[in-house]
């Protein structure tokens with residue numbers, strides 16, 4: 371038996387984190403597109419990792435329970451990396467809420483039930499959650515604590531209250547941060563930790579879809595005018611994950627880490643101010 375990592379989302383960010391943290395472990399990679407999971411599994415297996423790809427859908431509780439059950443066959447689940455998601459240019463409002471908001475909440479809940487003592491998790495949120503205006507304390511608490519099956523019935527998530535896919539994505543990512551805070555209390559009771567990372571523009575297929583989508587110029591302007599002056603790389607996100615998931619991060623849980631080259635700072639107080 372080995373310690374097991376569950377990685378959801380066989381994309382560039384997920385792979386970078388799995389390569390940084392998953393040595394010596396059994397890694398179960400779930401993705402809605404089985405070919406993505408297989409491609410990343412092959413790259414990693416060819417590099418000495420021990421990876422099993424499976425088809426899974428983050429928006430389905432049954433599918434999440436299935437990947438957990440498969441993972442448990444190999445040993446104790448000690449790590450979770452959630453890097454599955456859809457972006458504002460990739461999906462309609464309903465799908466963004468179902469995958470990025472509801473799916474992430476269910477995954478944190480279900481893995482939280484079985485995570486081993488000393489276990490750690492990270493989920494990938496986004497700078498988008500930081501850029502949206504503050505919600506009321508009541509709304510934040512609703513996003514943090516509403517039972518998962520009731521989440522999508524919240525008034526602030528109804529279609530008449532959501533402007534467009536970007537707004538849905540921002541709400542989903544804000545919810546990720548709040549869920550992580552609430553879940554960290556439950557994970558802590560098991561001796562485990564959970565945090566989120568909010569990247570800015572990281573060059574991956576998802577970001578490239580954004581560059582080529584209707585908001586392409588907006589995104590290119592964003593990295594040109596942020597303090598770093600460039601988009602980031604998945605390996606830089608893995609640097610943060612390594613801090614959070616290693617012993618160096620032992621006192622960090624229920625927290626969110628922004629890694630955006632300063633784009634959010636520039637949006638509020640610099641040249642990116644709208």
Ligand SMILES: NC(=O)c1ccc[n+]([C@@H]2O[C@H](COP(=O)([O-])OP(=O)(O)OC[C@H]3O[C@@H](n4cnc5c(N)ncnc54)[C@H](O)[C@@H]3O)[C@@H](O)[C@H]2O)c1
Pocket residue numbers: 378379380381382383384400401402403406426427428429453454455456457469494495496497568569570571572573574575576577
């Ligand atoms: N790339 C960026 O600039 C950026 C910035 C901020 C946040 N993020 C977030 O990082 C995460 C990973 O994105 P990435 O850039 O590595 O993208 P990516 O496109 O490389 O990978 C995302 C993966 O998630 C999978 N996926 C989509 N819907 C799914 C579902 N319902 N169930 C299971 N898998 C599903 C896709 O098939 C894909 O393989 C996402 O949550 C995204 O919102 C990305």
